[in-house]
Amino acid sequence: MRALRGLLCAAGLGLMGVGAWLLFVEGRIRNPEDVVVWLGGAVALHDAVIAPVVLGVGWLLVRATRRRGPETLPTGAQGAVTTGESVGRRRLDVFRGPLRGALVVGGSLTVVALPPLLRPGRTSNPTALPLDYPRNWLVLLGATAVCAAAPAALRLFRARRRDD
Template identity: 30%
Template sequence: MRLRLTLAGAGILLLLFGVFRLVTQIPFGSLLILALWLAGAILIHDGILSPLVLAIGWGIGRLVPPRARLFLQGALVAAGLVTVVAIPMIYRQGSQPASKALLQQNFGGNLTLLVGIIAGATLLAYAVRVARDQAAARTLAETETEDEPDSPMPRAGVEPDLAHGQTQRRTRMGDGDP
């Protein structure tokens, strides 16, 4: 508890120092622009981005199979983050002199390439998952067909049904129902 209070106190002191520096070092016009920018950011986030993300998530949940859903969601998050970082650079591209080479790159093309790499890596990861699942299912099917029903030693998780000459798979609760 003492550590938590110490950290909270340090955070509050740093916050007050930052506010003091803003008020004493930054002209009022710049503070007004900053306040408008922050209000715009809140409006864009809460009015556009959050409903859009919720709608996309709802659509993915209803349209995409469960196995693919995780991969698609990860790809969309990665592509979204990359896009959010790239948009200001695309917007400001060409606004600086040639001596500032950072804003002279083709950010639109680079963003397209990076989103393509994310999509390719996602498709590859999904293909590996599907191949692994299919291999596991084949292995399980092969082991079940190789076991003889008249074997004196039943497999783990299988109980012999002596009355009918068959075996029954035990469930987790152990009630013998398939």
């Protein structure tokens, strides 16, 4: 696993280098200062909006799925604590990590997709933004949800088999 992480890190750094090369050396943009301003805005948006939302939802998720001892569980119909409630809460723990990851990826996709999503309508040049960006953004968010739900569902399935 360590080798895979190192390989992915090296690939990411290499792609960032290619992007910086194309941006600053090849001169494909007219004003590099605008890019710096945009990147600064992205960092500010992350720190002011995305990170607090992810932290808040993660905190709520932990509070909702926290394992409770039998003495703090709600009581059943006859006043006895039912074990199903404890097991159900424990099983919700498997969704914490994938949901947090999905929130981070979804927030990042949204930040990247904001410029074409917020455009005021069709442009005078139909080749400037030719794709259906809202649909593609929703498809990517759906794929993110599926990729986050799959490992959680697998863990839940394994936990059920282990409990049986």
